[in-house]
Amino acid sequence: MAVTLFVLFVLLLSSHEADGILRFASYYGDHMVLQKSPERAVLWGYGPEDAHVFLLLIGPTNQKASPVNVTKGIWRVTIDPVEAGGPYTVIVATENSTATLTDVLFGDVWLCGGQSNMYFNMSQIFNASEELAIAAKFPHVRTFMAGLIESKTELTDLTKVELPWAVPTEESVAPFSAVCWLFGRYMYKYLNYPIGLVESCWGGTPVEVWSSSRALKHCGLEEPEDGPKGNSMLWNAMIHPLLNMTIKGAIWYQGEANTYYHTDEYNCSFPAMIDDWRMAFHQGSGGQTAPDFPFGFVQLSTDRKGSADDGFPDIRWHQTADIGYVPNGRMKRTFMAVALDLPDETSPYSTIHPRDKQDVAYRLTLGARAVAYYEKHVPFLGPFPQQILSAATYVNITYDQNVSVTPSKVIFEICCSGTQDPCGPTSKWVQAPIVQWGPTTVQLSAQLCPVTDVVAALRYAWRDWPCDFKACPIYSASGILPAPPFLINHYPGEDNIWIN
Structure with a gap:
């Protein structure tokens, strides 16, 4: 009954609409989507100073918001939570004007x-x-x-x-x-x-x-x-x-x-x-x-x-x-x-x-x-190194998940150094071909390093265009998610196991 009376009130006011300036802010409109529960949607707009603004939501569930005042030309209403669905009609009204949104979800x-x-x-x-x-x-x-x-x-x-x-x-x-x-x-x-x-x-x-x-x-x-x-x-x-x-x-x-x-x-x-x-x-x-x-x-x-x-x-x-x-x-x-x-x-x-x-x-x-939606067990991360083990002639990478591997001679690179300075993109890097692999491991050759040096850093896919379309060498076991690029430094003299 209250909703019906309010609608009649709004219809009576609508004849005076030309006298007022009540309106929604620019990004509100017919066919829009407002945020569903448990959050509360905010509606705001413009109106005559000190006017009282009434808001009504009409649809699968009805809602009448408490009136708010227009302050510095702006009104603002935070409505109660609304479950997903629609359509709804949103009506705001003052004593002299109305504004309406239709087909709101x-x-x-x-x-x-x-x-x-x-x-x-x-x-x-x-x-x-x-x-x-x-x-x-x-x-x-x-x-x-x-x-x-x-x-x-x-x-x-x-x-x-x-x-x-x-x-x-x-x-x-x-x-x-x-x-x-x-x-x-x-x-x-x-x-x-x-x-x-x-x-x-x-x-x-x-x-x-x-x-x-x-x-x-x-x-x-x-x-x-x-x-x-x-x-x-x-x-x-x-x-x-x-x-x-x-x-x-x-x-x-x-x-x-x-x-x-x-x-x-x-x-x-x-x-x-x-x-x-x-x-x-x-x-x-x-x-x-x-x-x-x-x-x-x-x-x-x-x-x-x-x-x-x-x-x-x-x-x-x-x-x-x-x-x-x-x-x-x-x-x-x-x-x-x-x-x-x-x-x-x-x-x-x-x-x-x-x-x-x-x-x-x-x-x-x-x-x-x-x-965002806390779905468990959905694969969304590509493989990333969990442990790296370096030796004189090879580097072993253990990934955090099962991997699908295609051999490559160019996408992994190592930085060979005998100093304590960390390697970076401007250091001299050499290719480290994939020579062996298992369900979660990849072994790289380090033989391009001088015998007097050790592997001081490892990087993967470190170039603008590292592979052709869906043809990088390391993916998740399903083949859907590519491994992201990485750059990991290792200081000579440290333990050969780099990361855990």
Whole structure:
């Protein structure tokens, strides 16, 4: 009865709608997805100063929120938790106006950020026509895209929307991020409830532009420059306005621009950005977004074949805070899709933009299932060394899982040294061919080291383009997950067992 009376009240008020300025913030719209329970979704917008705003949720379950006041032109309501599903109608009303959202679903909201490989859209990928033809079969996966905007100061709201919330069709999905859409589609098939995808990315941008001044200061980075590549410019304009939104998590594909810009600082700037986003979204949503929300990312694919020292190996390593894998102690609740085995030599969009985004998105979903949704026993990590044993003529690697091995003479390299200095990417490295292997072990030849030296370091896949398509030598036993690259130093004179 109370709901019916409220609806009648709203309908009476609607005749005066032209007199008011009540509206939702820019990224709310028909067909949107709001974050489901146990979190509480936040709705906000604009209205006449000091007006009382009433909010009503009508759908499978009804909800009437307590009235709130408009303060400095802004109203904000945090609704009670709503289970996944819909559709819902959201109505807000003042004494003189109303605003309405229709066909609203509740599910999990994922933010998709980064540079051009996240911006890379569905019309550009392999099998694009087939993928787009089935988009409409997933009406509960909804998409939204922020416009390309920049600002020297932190904005409260987006000033440009590129693609408003939409029910997927071939036409609406074609210009949307391929990695974001495919991730959402795969996750929907796993979760079987609505998924909201918010794309906010810009090609050619370094991590610094997506980071707040707080995060940059933590890493000792410089003040902003002008343009979309200036520090914090896109954080200010394309991330900060979203902070009130309650989200489930984020996925990220970026780093190419940092292969030649502040490369050595990326092992600080990237983890610091993640930490800062988590803090800011938690505070901005009034504590509804988790303070450690899951953050997935794509470890860089490839660019130039035959190149070793172009920054790609370093950024891949720095993406893990120089640990080699995630999650780890520095990067908790993160997950990673290794993509170095997915090169695209004939990509019409340049080799830095490989068209196989399906495998990238699928590998991200494995990490999300394990880290974000706590699914046990889902394989999401490629093999990583658990123990390394060095001798005069060989190096034995024991992995943390069973491996599938294809012999290679070039992908493992050792650094031979008689000094106490650690080896690095600029040291002299020689190839260490695979000579034997077992269920969890790989033996490498160290015979290219001078007899007076010892193996001082070992690295794997340490070049821009380490192998052809899905043809790296080390995978999980299933052959699905490639081993990530690594660089491990060993000081001469130490025990021959390097790591445990």
